Amino acid sequence: MIPVDHTGGSMKKKIDMVATGEEMYSLIRRLYPICRSITGNGVRDTLQILREKVTLQMHEVPTGTKVFDWSVPKEWNIQDAYVKNSQGEKVINFKESNLHVLNYSIAVSRKVSLEELRGHLFTLPETPDWIPYRTSYYNENWGFCVNYNTYRDLTDDTYEVYIDATLEDGHLTYGEFLVEGREKGHEVLISTHICHPSLCNDNLSGIAVATFLARHLSRISLKYSYRFLFIPGTIGSITWLSLNEKNVDRIWHGLVATCLGDSGSFTYKKTRQGDAEIDDVVAYVLEQSEKDYRIADFAPYGYDERQYCSPGFDLPVGCLMRTTHGEYPQYHTSADDLSFVSPENLAESLSMYLEVIAVLEGNRTYINMNPKCEPQLGMRGLYQKIGGAEQGKKLQLAMLWVLNMSDGNHSLLDIARRSKQQFDILCEAANHLEEAGLLKQSFPQVQP
């Protein structure tokens, strides 16, 4: 049996976290200017860049494909857009920020009065320097988003509005990457949305952390298989679930990765089940981190966990983020820019995901093969496994705990909580006891 890399420490030793933080940040910087949406070339260009890091597969699903109660929308692409005043000056210019266009706007080219123009402008009076991010996916419309200062200064004039965009039959594009572990058919789903234009925390930070997590996991030995999805929000997860309905029972655990670059503390949103193993593992890792954190119950509002946790699937998928969407003023505005995320925060988020995966990988349940009174450890050479005095005491105590609690009903994580012993030492103790024939792993036959 290949030894399980069960400690967050050893898992991370192989990564230079400072350098990886910088790499994630430069990936974000590269992706930032691309105008993404739920379909179109912005998504394809983004996935092509990610393919330089991980060999993800690109899927194209045709417009009109029925996916449960929805259908894949028409594909949207945009070349240019602006609003010109009568002097020919561009007062709003897509080339300066792709947030200026209402995402999914239909093409328009005509002259309008100030009053008519204002009916198509979106603005944020509370933060007058920021451009809002707005979409109109399922309602054909055109519009521009501007900072309030520009909006206020528009004079009574005739304006030329121009949006060079296409909305026609095409495809919905998403990326998928599978890292195969030893236990085939037991998967951990990591899902991130890829549909936002120039916005960093939501969602380029999730893309960056998921990509580098995928790259790292593809280089190490793993128990579970890890399926990474890079999908447009909502319609992407609905499409994936619809196309993969027969295979979802492979998903044993899952996390939605988003909002991972800001300086706020971690937030974990639990699965709909509320007591899934992933809920326990993330809670434990956050407790051990000695950092501030918050655990929120599941709610049917948020990111793609809404679809994974819909009652017809009820998959054990939670959402591990930093500051929750909507709880930071920069959310869905031009202020969610390159200065709002940092290499250090991204690195800390990646570390947190690695810690979670380390505990998931290491967590297992045993049955004590010698349950009637304590077995003789010395006779089996188990005291020789014990090194220095301090470490020796800890390992001995850990062995006693593992032996006592291993009745097939307590995982190593349950034992760590009850005994207050370190998880990695319990894992080491369990490995020795298993080698000595005192423990046997109890594999659940069905998905927990």
Ligand code: ZN
């Ligand atoms: Zn968003």
